[in-house]
Amino acid sequence: MRQTRFKWAAALALIMAAPAVFWSCSSDDDDEKDPLTVNTNANKTGEHPEAGRLEIPKLKGGVANMLLVKRLSSGQVNYCIEWSLAKKAQRWSAFRWDRTNSGGYVKREDVFTEDYDIPEVYRTTSSHYSGSGYTRGHILASADRWNSLEANRQTFLYSNMQPQLYSFNGGIWATLEMKVRSWNNDAFRDTLYVVKGGTIDNDSQILEYARKGTPLQLLVPKYFYMAILCKNKSTVNSGYKAIGFWMEHRSFYDDEKNVAPYIVSIDQLESLTGIDFFCNLPDHIENEVEKAVMRNAWGFQ
Numbered sequence: 181m182r183q184t185r186f187k188w189a190a191a192l193a194l195i196m197a198a199p200a201v202f203w204s205c206s207s208d209d210d211d212e213k214d215p216l217t218v219n220t221n222a223n224k225t226g227e228h229p230e231a232g233r234l235e236i237p238k239l240k241g242g243v244a245n246m247l248l249v250k251r252l253s254s255g256q257v258n259y260c261i262e263w264s265l266a267k268k269a270q271r272w273s274a275f276r277w278d279r280t281n282s283g284g285y286v287k288r289e290d291v292f293t294e295d296y297d298i299p300e301v302y303r304t305t306s307s308h309y310s311g312s313g314y315t316r317g318h319i320l321a322s323a324d325r326w327n328s329l330e331a332n333r334q335t336f337l338y339s340n341m342q343p344q345l346y347s348f349n350g351g352i353w354a355t356l357e358m359k360v361r362s363w364n365n366d367a368f369r370d371t372l373y374v375v376k377g378g379t380i381d382n383d384s385q386i387l388e389y390a391r392k393g394t395p396l397q398l399l400v401p402k403y404f405y406m407a408i409l410c411k412n413k414s415t416v417n418s419g420y421k422a423i424g425f426w427m428e429h430r431s432f433y434d435d436e437k438n439v440a441p442y443i444v445s446i447d448q449l450e451s452l453t454g455i456d457f458f459c460n461l462p463d464h465i466e467n468e469v470e471k472a473v474m475r476n477a478w479g480f481q
Contacts, residue, residue, distance in 0.1 A: 261340060272377035355436055363408070376405070
């Protein structure tokens with residue numbers, strides 16, 4: 181009799197526990213948030229739920245940095261930026277491509293705009309760039325957001341700019357941007373997650389300060405990088421693969437049409453930049469996709 185009562189008690193405990201299990205699974209309608217998978221380095225999402233998106237690197241955070249979330253009037257996230265108030269410079273722009281924001285062609289208006297989400301004293305403006313010797317280099321490129329006029333206009337915020345040499349901006353960097361855009365198609369990706377930026381954190385990775393010591397001082401990165409994560413229907417690593425690029429910010433490249441020499445793994449890119457990319461991936465997937473590049477899978481020999 182005691183054994184029978186124990187069996188019924190155990191069965192009742194399982195029945196009572198079942199709704200909690202089902203609730204956990206059904207509430208997880210995004211593969212970015214799996215509560216049953218260990219993720220030791222994920223961003224905290226209390227203040228900014230968007231920090232949990234797969235494209236968002238580990239936030240530097242603190243009072244000297246801002247996470248800027250650029251939304252469309254529909255509520256859809258267009259892209260995100262981490263902005264350094266102390267350096268008046270962006271650490272990165274992060275965005276994604278999928279069927280909802282790809283395709284189309286809108287005419288760019290080239291209306292550069294101050295970012296009013298940043299306190300005035302910490303913004304960059306047209307005055308910072310005028311006469312500096314550097315172009316206003318989009319990080320999220322205008323051509324990366326041709327799906328709507330509203331989405332395209334947001335790419336012209338000064339918070340999405342880094343000063344770039346004209347020949348770099350229109351040369352090897354433009355070649356890399358076109359290569360990455362070639363992966364934005366249904367045959368290649370379900371979702372493509374992209375992080376782009378210039379180095380601002382370490383003095384050895386800053387090319388110079390244009391107009392140093394003046395109110396219009398402009399930090400110029402010595403290196404630019406991209407980190408790309410692809411999710412598709414492959415059975416390898418749950419469908420994820422990743423690739424990184426690291427380029428010196430200089431005027432001349434022997435072959436401006438070949439980006440293969442600048443490929444690095446995400447682990448290597450993290451060592452170079454000090455940024456923890458794709459930290460919101462479950463650890464077992466993150467560790468695998470970040471340690472090596474499957475070059476053939478990205479169309480490289």
